[in-house]
Amino acid sequence: MNGSEHKLPREPHRPADDEPTVMGMDERAAWVQIFAFAITTGAYLAVVIPRVLNDPIDEVEWVVPLLWAMGLSIVATILGSIFAGIGGAIHLTIRGLDPDSELASDSRDKAIARHARLRTYWATPVVALGALILAMLDVDTFWIGSFIYVVTSIGAIADAVVRIRAYRRGFVG
Amino acid sequence: MTPKPTRVTNRIRALRTERGDLTQADLAEQLGVTRQTVIAIEQGKYSPSLEMAFQIARVFDVPLDDVFHYGEGDAN
């Protein structure tokens, strides 16, 4: 092993075998997805649960918090991906590697995304059927809306977790 | 939850050396994938598609089972 050339920053060079790299864009996107959904859903519940405990159900103001939560999760996902991309590019440049080739999406990323979708799509029919049953039972719209939102978030987080596991621990067809 | 174990192993690393030190980056470029994917395949952390398996064999100009080996083990 040669000595001094492993100090950072390094000159641009073609990566040697097994040279460490940074997390790929798709894996970063999965982390962003987890954080965006977990934090905004948590915030929604933090706002709404006290109201449920204190007010009669049909007076609970849940629509505004929900719209905020949905809007923020979209913004957080977009901004998170942008920053993750910039962070990755900077990190790679310091290591002397080319962001375009190291961070690109390839067929493995598509295969992992497909695998995650096949493992977590069950959340969607659960949401639709559950909401339908709640509507039939004539419960307050707060319960229906919150159910749709929270279970959908769980599904999105599950999807991201499956993807990250596939990247880290390995994934076979 | 560990991933489903695979009985497929590969000799890609050895073949790369035999081929005059083809690096992971070179192989990745020829296959149109990232270096990470080549690393994952070599470490047995990713099972390539059938198409890609054939493409890898083609890069080394050898038959498929010179690259990949389907091991013995318990029947599923």
Place this chain on the structure above:
Amino acid sequence: MTVTERTTIVGTILGLVTFLAFWTVIIVRAVTDDVPLQDVEWQGPMLTAILVGGALYALSYGIFAWQARGTRRSDERDYEIQRYAESAGAGVAGLGSLAALIMLTLDVDTFWVATTLFTVGYLASLVNSGVTIAAYRQGMP
């Protein structure tokens, strides 16, 4: 034709019949009782549609499976096609849930929320059936 293909075709027909039956009942009630559509008692018809449709579907599956007894019922290909088709249907159903959520925030009458979920759910089952048949005939991507 495999058991799956047969149940898919029967399921598609059953789905269409129960779906149309539900809306027929609703519209007839609205017209004869002279009430706006959203005031019709919809829970009964919808529950009946789902339960009866589901029961008939299960029955048809049971009949086809019994006819094919002794042979290997489903293999890796069947399983993969089923999961792929279900995820395609789920994509459609997800849009219905999103529409329902938006309607709930706009305080739209529950009738429309429920019937949207019901209708989009039915469309999702059509997508599922179509993808299943196509996958068996033409192959899966």
